[in-house]
Structures are given as structure tokens and as C-alpha cells.
Amino acid sequence: MPLALLALAVSAFGIGTTEFVMMGLLPNVADDLGTSVPTAGYLVSAYALGVVVGAPLLTALGSRVPRKLMLVLLMALFTIGNLASALAPTYGLLIAGRVLAGLPHGAFFGVGAVVASRLVSEGRQARAVATMFLGLTVANIVGVPTATLLGQHLGWRATFLVVAVIGLVAMAALAALVPRIPRERGEGLGQELRALGDRQVLLGLLTAVFGFAGVFAVYSYLASMMTEVTGFAESSVTIVLALFGIGMTLGALVAGPLTDRALRPTLYGSLAALAAVLVAFDFTVHVKWAALVTVVILGAVGFMTTTPLQMLVMNKARQAPTLASASNHSAFNLANAGGAWLGGVAIAAGWGWTSPTLVGAALAVVGLAVAVAAGLLDRDRPTTAGGSRVVASGERQGDRAPESAGIRH
Known part of the structure; x- marks a missing residue:
């Protein structure tokens, strides 16, 4: 397995953790920010909105950016979004942080899937893409439960600080392990x-x-x-x-x-x-x-x-x-x-x-x-x-x- 797939999987792990962990932290967030649990539930929708809008928008804006650089920039935006969520003093700013963290989600997996498919020989592309997605699934086994427990004991802000650190690790792995993949002619x-x-x-x-x-x-x-x-x-x-x-x-x-x-x-x-x-x-x-x-x-x-x-x-x-x-x-x-x-x-x-x-x-x-x-x-x-x-x-x-x-x- 190319080590670059490991870098993509680590990134997917961080993205999967921040996407699903909010469901377990809603009571903690609601208590801390003085709102109701149903209202705090809009934080889940805010992330999804960021994904829906960001996937085509950021992909279009980065259509001429080299794919390796694009992956690093998207993970940087993801890290900033989680850091902003951790530091948000109000519910409104936390909503903004969640949207910001969700913006690079779809674009990252879109670019990452293309990169993964071109790291391997013909006939193994789907396995390469599935390997990247393994980071997303492992997040549901390890990342989300661990992050939820962390948030319940140290406060929900600690969870997003840890995810931001994962984002930094992923950026370093992408920069070090992902090769440069030229775009097709005329693309x-x-x-x-x-x-x-x-x-x-x-x-x-x-x-x-x-x-x-x-x-x-x-x-x-x-x-x-x-x-x-x-x-x-x-x-x-x-x-x-x-x-x-x-x-x-x-x-x-x-x-x-x-x-x-x-x-x-x-x-x-x-x-x-x-x-x-x-x-x-x-x-x-x-x-x-x-x-x-x-x-x-x-x-x-x-x-x-x-x-x-x-x-x-x-x-x-x-x-x-x-x-x-x-x-x-x-x-x-x-x-x-x-x-x-x-x-x-x-x-x-x-x-x-x-x-x-x-x-x-x-x-x-x-x-x-x-x-x-x-x-x-x-x-x-x-x-x-x-x-x-x-x-x-x-x-x-x-x-x-x-x-x-x-x-x-």
C-alpha cells in the first residue's frame, strides 16, 4: 500500500471524527452556551451545509491548483474551522465554525479519491479509494467515542482542539507522503x-x-x-x-x-x-x-x-x-x-x-x-x-x- 494512502486515511479519520462527534456532545454544548438541545442540533446541520456548498465551490475554485497542494490547503481550512469551533464564545460563532469546518469535506474527498485512484495500477483503484474511506469508518469506531468521552470530561472545546491537532498531523503527512500528480491535458x-x-x-x-x-x-x-x-x-x-x-x-x-x-x-x-x-x-x-x-x-x-x-x-x-x-x-x-x-x-x-x-x-x-x-x-x-x-x-x-x-x- 502506498504510504500516501495512509496520509489520506489519517485526513479522513480527522474529518470523520469532527463530522459525527457533535451528535454526542449536543447536551454539553447546549448547557455551556445556554441553549436547548434541539437548537444545538442545528450544529449538525451547519456542518452538512458546509459540505454541500463547499464541495462544488472549492473544487471549482481549485480546478487549476496542483492536487497535492489542494489537499494540504483543504486540510488547513478544516483545521482552522475546528480551531474556530473550539474558541467560539457564542452559539452563532460556533455555527460559523462548523460551517467553515464542513466546507473542505466534500472537496477533500473528491480530490483525494482521484489522487488515490492514480497512486495504484489499473484494476486496484477502487481498493485504493476504499482504503482512504477506511479512515472515515475507523473514526466511528475509535475517534468519535474517544472524542465524545474527552468532551464530556474536559469540555466540548477540548474535543475540537484535539481534532485541530489531527488536522495539523494530516497536513504534515500529506505534504511529506503524497506525490505530485499532474493534471490531464486540457483539464x-x-x-x-x-x-x-x-x-x-x-x-x-x-x-x-x-x-x-x-x-x-x-x-x-x-x-x-x-x-x-x-x-x-x-x-x-x-x-x-x-x-x-x-x-x-x-x-x-x-x-x-x-x-x-x-x-x-x-x-x-x-x-x-x-x-x-x-x-x-x-x-x-x-x-x-x-x-x-x-x-x-x-x-x-x-x-x-x-x-x-x-x-x-x-x-x-x-x-x-x-x-x-x-x-x-x-x-x-x-x-x-x-x-x-x-x-x-x-x-x-x-x-x-x-x-x-x-x-x-x-x-x-x-x-x-x-x-x-x-x-x-x-x-x-x-x-x-x-x-x-x-x-x-x-x-x-x-x-x-x-x-x-x-x-x-
Whole structure:
């Protein structure tokens, strides 16, 4: 494994920690700043807003910046945002700090995914991207629980100070380990925008919005489901969330090789499995051991969708993949917000704490339908002038990862 992938994974670890840790610190923040927990909950939305806006905006602004430098600058902005959050004296300034910390999130993963895919030989690109995402999943196992405990004992500001330190370490690792990767000839903002407008790219982003919304329709209310329905004590919620993180890690490990082998079948299979597991969860949530097993499986099949979706939009925008890759993370965060909202609507309507499982299953089915429709439309695309679009693995040539570019330190 190239050491540069380790630098990307460390960066992803820091980003994943700051993204999810706020959920466990809301009571502490509310008490310290004199606001209510529901109002403090907008801090989660503020970060997501930063991701949605920042992914296309910063990627476009940095379209001519060398990718290595872009990664370091994005991590610098991430570090500043977390430092600003730690030092924020008021709720309003903390909101601003969270938005600032979220701005580089999507752009970093967009640029990082392109860099990761070009660090390895053809046929291993998805595994490289999945390795970077491992930092995000490990954050849910180690980073978030540890940061939450730190915030509860030393104050929530200490948490964001530690994340800022992680950001500095990541910047040093990126500067030292990531090689210089030249951009393709003619690659620029105009070409990036044209690539983003490709029908298959747009369908891939739509698949991400609906498919991943199925995960967050349940994840957003997982703690309440475990305490209100399954019967776990509130002190056990951290363990439940860690089990979900373990499932995410397993899903990332499996998704890389499978995506390299057969991209669309992996996407179809993961979305179908997600829908099935969510339906099953409506029954298993009432039995403690079965609920815990299902939580792990849900984390695995849910995160298995991310690598094929990431590779799909990159491959369909293969001549200028960075903006499409970054926009995929805007789609994931729209899924986050939309899934949480729809799950909340079901609960508020009186359908019960388990109703988000069926809402999530329906969203996953819609995502699968969009993915299958996109696959069928792709079959109808004319062959290229160079010859047949079918390759040995059974995937179409348009689904293959970009060829590795020349790499220099």
C-alpha cells in the first residue's frame, strides 16, 4: 500500500471524527452556551451545509491548483474551522465554525479519491479509494467515542482542539507522503462542468441521494430506537454506535475488491441488501442480540454503497473527474439531511420508533431503481470509435477506473 494512502486515511479519520462527534456532545454544548438541545442540533446541520456548498465551490475554485497542494490547503481550512469551533464564545460563532469546518469535506474527498485512484495500477483503484474511506469508518469506531468521552470530561472545546491537532498531523503527512500528480491535458473548470453534466454522472449522484438516505433515515434515530424499543440503557448507545462503525469498516474492506471486479453488480447488490436489512431490522430491533447483529450488518451494507458510487461518477467523468467526485459528497450529505428528515416525519406522524426502518428501505429501493435504470441506459450508449466497450470483467469500458497518471514527488 502506498504510504500516501495512509496520509489520506489519517485526513479522513480527522474529518470523520469532527463530522459525527457533535451528535454526542449536543447536551454539553447546549448547557455551556445556554441553549436547548434541539437548537444545538442545528450544529449538525451547519456542518452538512458546509459540505454541500463547499464541495462544488472549492473544487471549482481549485480546478487549476496542483492536487497535492489542494489537499494540504483543504486540510488547513478544516483545521482552522475546528480551531474556530473550539474558541467560539457564542452559539452563532460556533455555527460559523462548523460551517467553515464542513466546507473542505466534500472537496477533500473528491480530490483525494482521484489522487488515490492514480497512486495504484489499473484494476486496484477502487481498493485504493476504499482504503482512504477506511479512515472515515475507523473514526466511528475509535475517534468519535474517544472524542465524545474527552468532551464530556474536559469540555466540548477540548474535543475540537484535539481534532485541530489531527488536522495539523494530516497536513504534515500529506505534504511529506503524497506525490505530485499532474493534471490531464486540457483539464480545467470548463471540462469539469461538462463532465458533471453527463447523464450517467447525474444519475449516479441521484442514486447516492436516495440510496444513502436509506442509511441515515435509520442511523439518525438509532440511539432512540435502541433505548426506546430494544431496551438498552443510554450508557450502551456508544457501544451500539461503535458496532455500526465496525460494520462500516467491514463494508469498506469488502467493497473495494468487489468494485474493482464488477462495479455495477456491486452497487446493485449493496442497495438490494440494504433494503432487505432495513426491512429485517423492523423485526430484529425487538430482540437485543438480533438488533446488535443487524446494526453491524446495516453498517456494512450501507457503507458498501459508497465505493461503487464514488468510482461510478469518477469513471463516467473520467477526463475531468474531480468536480463529479466532490459533488458525490454533496449528494451523500443531502442524503444525510433528507433521510433524517423523512425518518423524523414518520416518527412524528405516530408510526412508531421503528418506522424509519421501512422509510429507509423504501429509499434504498428507489436508489436501486435509479441505479438499474442508469445501467440499462448505459447499455444503449454507442460504442466508442476505438472499438468494443465490453471488457473482460464483464463491465463496460465506461465503468472502468481512470488510468493512473504519471506521478512525481
